[in-house]
Amino acid sequence: MKAAIIRAYEGAVEIADVPAPVLADDSVIIKVHAASINPIDNILRMGYMKDMMPLTFPFVMGYDVSGVVTEVGKDVTTFKIGDAVYARANQDDKGAVAEFARVKAAELALKPASLSHLEAASIPLAGLTAWQAFVEFAHLEKGQKVLIHAGSGGVGTLAIQMAKHLGAFVATTVSARNADLVKSLGADLVIDYKTENFDEVISDYDVVFDMVGGDIMNRSFKVLKKGGHLVSIKGQDTDGLAAQHDVKFDWFFMHPDGAQLKTLADLVVSGELKTVIDSTFKFEDAAKAFDHLADGHAVGKIVIDMTA
Numbered sequence: 001m002k003a004a005i006i007r008a009y010e011g012a013v014e015i016a017d018v019p020a021p022v023l024a025d026d027s028v029i030i031k032v033h034a035a036s037i038n039p040i041d042n043i044l045r046m047g048y049m050k051d052m053m054p055l056t057f058p059f060v061m062g063y064d065v066s067g068v069v070t071e072v073g074k075d076v077t078t079f080k081i082g083d084a085v086y087a088r089a090n091q092d093d094k095g096a097v098a099e100f101a102r103v104k105a106a107e108l109a110l111k112p113a114s115l116s117h118l119e120a121a122s123i124p125l126a127g128l129t130a131w132q133a134f135v136e137f138a139h140l141e142k143g144q145k146v147l148i149h150a151g152s153g154g155v156g157t158l159a160i161q162m163a164k165h166l167g168a169f170v171a172t173t174v175s176a177r178n179a180d181l182v183k184s185l186g187a188d189l190v191i192d193y194k195t196e197n198f199d200e201v202i203s204d205y206d207v208v209f210d211m212v213g214g215d216i217m218n219r220s221f222k223v224l225k226k227g228g229h230l231v232s233i234k235g236q237d238t239d240g241l242a243a244q245h246d247v248k249f250d251w252f253f254m255h256p257d258g259a260q261l262k263t264l265a266d267l268v269v270s271g272e273l274k275t276v277i278d279s280t281f282k283f284e285d286a287a288k289a290f291d292h293l294a295d296g297h298a299v300g301k302i303v304i305d306m307t308a
Helices: 039-045 117-121 124-137 154-165 176-184 214-223 241-245 258-270 283-295
Strands: 002-006 014-017 027-037 064-072 084-088 100-104 108-110 145-148 169-174 189-192 205-210 224-232 248-251 277-282 301-305
Touching: 002 283, 014 283, 027 084, 027 117, 027 283, 039 283, 064 100, 064 117, 064 124, 084 117, 084 124, 084 258, 108 258, 117 277, 117 301, 124 154, 124 205, 124 224, 124 258, 145 154, 154 169, 154 176, 154 258, 169 176, 176 189, 205 214, 214 224, 214 241, 224 241, 241 248, 277 283, 283 301
Parallel strands: 145 169, 145 205, 169 189, 205 224, 224 248, 277 301
Antiparallel strands: 002 014, 027 064, 027 100, 027 301, 064 084, 084 108
8 A cells, every 4th residue: 555654763754665564363454534643743753752662664654534434343343334533543544645545443433424534634643742731630620720732733723613512611722823713713812922921910720731832831830820730742850840830741742542532522523622623634745744733833734635
């Protein structure tokens, strides 16, 4: 089959022939209709996490997938051939930007009929990251105040909507050009990070969701009330700031979860969650998609149309 691969760390993305995935008893094979890409894809590509998550080459790119089941493992009872599904595959089943992908049944959910494959593919990693940040770690509750950094990004656009679904007051940092977008998604307070210092604008917040790291994460401890919670996907509290500010801190890397994807699908169907797609690329232009991702200015998700 054809797939978007790299042959070495820092290598160029190219379309090449690779062996098709082999069916496993607990998994299904999917004919891929759409895949989306995320910052982690380029982080892995550049070798920044090779000690924690080493790659084997040629490495098939991408984890977010939407498509149709073509084969079903003998232990799978929840899905059948012909089902339209979407997922974020685990590290062993990477390879969404390909003609076929293998995904464990436990990591799958049925694609909402109201969503296209392009829209569905934009949800898994970003949606699961936001859901796990708020539900598994921060335990965000109705009436609490949350600051979401990078609200116009792939995770941020979904995080704003999820926080509103959970009943929170939402502040977010974006550039002025994306202010109207995040307001339309439910943001109550928009902070222009280019002209305002967020830690001088707000205080006494219950939760901060950090997707930037570095100095932004460190300054975020100051806006929390005592007992508040900072959840980050970008940095670790190496300076012990959580203890200094008497708050909680968690760093995490999302995990695939089909049941949680089902919850997200229900939110889509009910209209409480909508996708935000920055751009769509043809399979043959996958390298351009990853270049655009590397620019770091995408608003919402970058999706690759595998059927175009």
